[in-house]
Amino acid sequence: MKRVLIVDDAAFMRASIKLMLERNGFEVVGEAENGLKGIECYKELKPDVVTMDITMPELGGIEALKIIREYDPGAKIIMVSAMGQEPMVMDAVVSGAKSFIVKPFKEELVVQTLNKVLGL
Amino acid sequence: MIAISDKSIHEPMLDIFIFETLKQIEQLEQLVICNEKSSCYTQNSINEIFRIMHTIKGSAAMMLFDNISALSHTIEDLFFFLREEKPKDIDCSGLSDLVLEGIDFIKIEIDKIKNGHESDGNAEELTKRIRNFLSVLKNCENPLAISESEKQTQDMRTQYYISQDKKAAVSGKNGYKAILHFDEGCEMENIRAYSVIHNLRGIVKELQYIPENIMANDECVEVIRRDGFVIFMKTDLSYEEIEEFLQQTVFLKELLLTRLDNAEAQEKFLIDKRIVLEKQETLAPKLLKEEVVVSSGQQQSLISVNVNKLDKLMDLVGEMVIAEAMVVQNPDLGGLELHNFQKAARQLGKITSELQDMVMSIRMLPISATFHKMHRIVRDMCKKLNKEVQLELIGEETEVDKNIIEHISDPLMHLIRNSIDHGIEASEERLGKGKPQSGTITLTAQNAGSDVLITIKDDGKGLNRERILERAKEHGLLSKPESEMHDKEVYSMIFLPGFSTKDNISEFSGRGVGMDVVVKNIEMVGGSVSVESTPGSSTTVTLKIPLTLAIIDGMNIKVGKAMYTIPTISIKESFRANERELIKDPNGNEMIMVRGQCYPILRLHERFKVETDIVNIHEGIIVMVENEEDSICIFADELVGEQQVVVKTLPAYIRNKGKIRGLAGCTLLGNGSISLILEVAGLADKR
Numbered sequence: 188m189k190r191v192l193i194v195d196d197a198a199f200m201r202a203s204i205k206l207m208l209e210r211n212g213f214e215v216v217g218e219a220e221n222g223l224k225g226i227e228c229y230k231e232l233k234p235d236v237v238t239m240d241i242t243m244p245e246l247g248g249i250e251a252l253k254i255i256r257e258y259d260p261g262a263k264i265i266m267v268s269a270m271g272q273e274p275m276v277m278d279a280v281v282s283g284a285k286s287f288i289v290k291p292f293k294e295e296l297v298v299q300t301l302n303k304v305l306g307l
Numbered sequence: 308m309i310a311i312s313d314k315s316i317h318e319p320m321l322d323i324f325i326f327e328t329l330k331q332i333e334q335l336e337q338l339v340i341c342n343e344k345s346s347c348y349t350q351n352s353i354n355e356i357f358r359i360m361h362t363i364k365g366s367a368a369m370m371l372f373d374n375i376s377a378l379s380h381t382i383e384d385l386f387f388f389l390r391e392e393k394p395k396d397i398d399c400s401g402l403s404d405l406v407l408e409g410i411d412f413i414k415i416e417i418d419k420i421k422n423g424h425e426s427d428g429n430a431e432e433l434t435k436r437i438r439n440f441l442s443v444l445k446n447c448e449n450p451l452a453i454s455e456s457e458k459q460t461q462d463m464r465t466q467y468y469i470s471q472d473k474k475a476a477v478s479g480k481n482g483y484k485a486i487l488h489f490d491e492g493c494e495m496e497n498i499r500a501y502s503v504i505h506n507l508r509g510i511v512k513e514l515q516y517i518p519e520n521i522m523a524n525d526e527c528v529e530v531i532r533r534d535g536f537v538i539f540m541k542t543d544l545s546y547e548e549i550e551e552f553l554q555q556t557v558f559l560k561e562l563l564l565t566r567l568d569n570a571e572a573q574e575k576f577l578i579d580k581r582i583v584l585e586k587q588e589t590l591a592p593k594l595l596k597e598e599v600v601v602s603s604g605q606q607q608s609l610i611s612v613n614v615n616k617l618d619k620l621m622d623l624v625g626e627m628v629i630a631e632a633m634v635v636q637n638p639d640l641g642g643l644e645l646h647n648f649q650k651a652a653r654q655l656g657k658i659t660s661e662l663q664d665m666v667m668s669i670r671m672l673p674i675s676a677t678f679h680k681m682h683r684i685v686r687d688m689c690k691k692l693n694k695e696v697q698l699e700l701i702g703e704e705t706e707v708d709k710n711i712i713e714h715i716s717d718p719l720m721h722l723i724r725n726s727i728d729h730g731i732e733a734s735e736e737r738l739g740k741g742k743p744q745s746g747t748i749t750l751t752a753q754n755a756g757s758d759v760l761i762t763i764k765d766d767g768k769g770l771n772r773e774r775i776l777e778r779a780k781e782h783g784l785l786s787k788p789e790s791e792m793h794d795k796e797v798y799s800m801i802f803l804p805g806f807s808t809k810d811n812i813s814e815f816s817g818r819g820v821g822m823d824v825v826v827k828n829i830e831m832v833g834g835s836v837s838v839e840s841t842p843g844s845s846t847t848v849t850l851k852i853p854l855t856l857a858i859i860d861g862m863n864i865k866v867g868k869a870m871y872t873i874p875t876i877s878i879k880e881s882f883r884a885n886e887r888e889l890i891k892d893p894n895g896n897e898m899i900m901v902r903g904q905c906y907p908i909l910r911l912h913e914r915f916k917v918e919t920d921i922v923n924i925h926e927g928i929i930v931m932v933e934n935e936e937d938s939i940c941i942f943a944d945e946l947v948g949e950q951q952v953v954v955k956t957l958p959a960y961i962r963n964k965g966k967i968r969g970l971a972g973c974t975l976l977g978n979g980s981i982s983l984i985l986e987v988a989g990l991a992d993k994r
Contacts, residue, residue: 196358198611199323199366206320242361269365271384273498280502286557289494291368291376296493296558303557 189305190216192234194225194251195267196243204238207294213301222246229255236263236305241275249279256283263304322613324370325421331359333676336410340682343403348389357386363413375416378430381437382409394444405437481542482567483549486535493558496528497521500536503556510552511542539567617670624666625953628858631659632950632977663858674752675703677716681723681750688727695734695745696727705752707759711852714832715761718825722763722848723748730767730846742766761850770798770840778806798838802826833971835988859954863947863982864930866911867919870982872952872974873932877987881930881946889924899929899940906931909990910942914969919944934991950977954984
């Protein structure tokens with residue numbers, strides 16, 4: 188089972204993504220509510236893939252992405268973005284995000300993205 | 308297609324959505340009010356508000372509450388602009404008004420959702436006003452700033468990439484044309500396209516693509532959706548390698564890869580069109596400079612638990628307390644010598660009471676959230692009535708049972724409105740009286756035994772004895788001659804139903820439904836309300852509220868076959884009386900003389916119409932109970948014993964008939980019978 192870390196400051200979003208993933212055979216090994224905690228969790232849990240929100244307190248998703256990618260250049264990170272965040276998503280892509288999903292997202296699109304990124 | 312809106316995922320998420328959104332809205336409200344006070348928005352707050360609106364937008368969109376989502380999006384846009392452009396001279400109060408209106412809208416919608424109604428509110432008008440506000444801001448802005456950002460998008464229009472290694476650039480031997488179609492609904496196709504380009508950069512020598520201006524988002528997203536994303540590239544890689552590479556693209560629906568001949572390729576790669584890509588890389592990060600948002604510092608290592616579970620836990624502990632009493636006081640055990648049983652029972656009792664304390668403490672919340680809500684009331688009232696009022700909060704860390712907190716929010720709001728509307732004078736009037744220009748309302752919470760005292764004090768004009776009496780007479784509310792009433796009694800009349808001294812009924816208070824509703828609400832949770840006033844300088848309303856509702860120490864008494872429980876805390880003493888001590892007042896009411904003081908007697912069997920053989924005063928027992936300053940003597944058959952009882956509300960079919968004065972609820976006793984819990988304040992009240 189592929190292990191996923193969810194980084195999002197909104198409990199609602201974390202729960203939604205978790206529910207969607209768990210119904211599709213992913214294991215959510217950790218949740219973090221900001222970029223800093225996300226980095227910590229990544230180092231500790233070594234997940235196969237991370238879903239990363241962009242706008243978060245303490246440390247935003249893009250900064251966290253950069254730091255995680257520096258720590259582990261092979262890290263597979265999928266950004267969770269919203270309409271209107273195009274420039275940031277672009278920055279994330281440049282900084283090594285494997286893909287992104289756009290809120291509000293549908294279950295199948297989330298699963299598809301993860302599968303593709305994981306090469307499943 | 309499985310959408311998040313499907314019931315299966317919708318239902319479990321709804322609670323979380325409501326909870327989180329409400330919390331954020333509350334935080335937002337505080338932020339707005341604090342910022343407005345300090346006259347303008349700090350960069351941190353702007354970040355924070357932006358972030359909150361962004362989160363709500365996302366969550367609401369997932370739940371398909373488009374009205375909430377659209378509104379939060381507009382506010383998010385507004386704060387995005389504030390964050391990025393830092394315009395000077397914002398109409399701070401106008402801005403706050405708009406955001407607060409937005410907050411109110413979301414609150415109302417969430418309330419509808421919570422109660423299972425359709426979220427059908429329409430915020431279009433408000434959205435339009437927010438947009439106008441934003442466009443006014445934009446127009447005021449330095450026009451240079453706008454043209455600069457336009458220039459940025461201009462720069463991005465023609466995107467070429469050539470390898471940094473310019474010598475190698477021309478040597479790519481194979482030319483390809485690829486047309487990529489993305490899956491429907493994957494969104495941000497332009498960035499997905501960009502992402503492909505970004506990844507291709509590592510393996511191809513030169514490339515060019517259509518549409519060129521992938522960041523000029525709206526039209527180009529449409530173009531990509533309609534015609535696909537077209538890439539021309541020159542590379543040393545084989546057809547298969549390129550195909551395999553492109554196939555990895557997420558959400559790729561269709562790939563059309565064709566080889567180009569040399570002439571075609573040359574045409575596509577005119578040297579003068581080349582722009583080195585690095586230049587553009589600096590653009591995106593520029594927008595992100597402040598992405599490192601300073602936190603609100605509120606994150607705690609706590610878990611959130613569904614309130615229903617806590618209520619259930621509380622119920623279970625309550626049941627356990629009853630069950631314990633049923634076991635320990637079981638009639639079957641009567642007269643038996645049970646040494647070991649007693650030991651075990653004591654242990655059980657100890658654990659039960661610890662468990663109970665623990666559950667109680669879990670349910671305790673600081674009152675601060677409720678207190679802070681009042682800032683908003685003060686702000687709105689001041690603005691509408693053109694008064695200046697400061698709100699001071701003292702003891703906001705005081706903890707009260709969650710259920711009680713829910714019940715005091717409305718009464719507090721009403722009292723504060725009253726204070727500002729009727730109590731505190733307009734600025735000129737205050738200056739004329741030698742008071743500070745701005746009025747002060749002090750909201751205090753403090754623990755007092757098993758109660759919490761909440762006082763609302765204003766430094767306004769105080770209550771007017773004459774006018775209260777006048778009004779009371781008009782409405783026939785006087786129960787005794789004016790001259791016999793001391794101030795406190797007069798002031799208390801403002802809590803009578805149908806009382807209002809304000810001749811001009813204002814929008815906020817004084818519809819005559821006010822104070823008596825406050826009293827009712829507070830009494831519902833077993834509390835009481837009192838008022839004091841110094842004419843010309845202050846009015847103080849005090850709410851006395853029990854710390855918790857659920858489990859109390861009670862004294863069980865018996866009347867005929869019925870059982871009653873009196874909260875131990877209100878019992879002063881109990882004794883057997885003598886016929887000789889009885890006195891009758893001119894109206895025939897029984898009184899009893901105790902240590903030179905006269906107290907009214909209340910015969911429970913008469914009050915509740917219970918049949919009993921014990922009607923002679925010397926046969927039964929007198930329990931003297933205290934309510935504020937008044938004490939009354941309750942006459943019952945006998946005392947049964949003291950125990951902890953779990954307060955249960957009366958069944959709905961009784962409650963629906965209206966509140967029964969003198970009864971706070973009921974409880975189960977150890978032997979399984981039902982006992983009615985007496986409410987002393989209600990019994991003492993002769994109304």
